[in-house]
Amino acid sequence: RCYIRFIRKVNEKKGAxxxxxxxxxxxxxxxxV
Known part of the structure; x- marks a missing residue:
């Protein structure tokens, strides 16, 4: 569950x-893990 949220946050933030x-x-x- 946290992993999915993490991926979404990463997709939202793109940059250095x-x-x-x-x-x-x-x-x-x-x-x-």
């Missing part, structure tokens, strides 16, 4: 900041 946040969130998800 969005990419950086996506990277952080992705690493967080990997460590979380």
């Amino acid at each position: 900041e969005g990419q950086e946040e996506t990277r952080k969130a992705f690493d967080f998800m990997l460590s979380y």
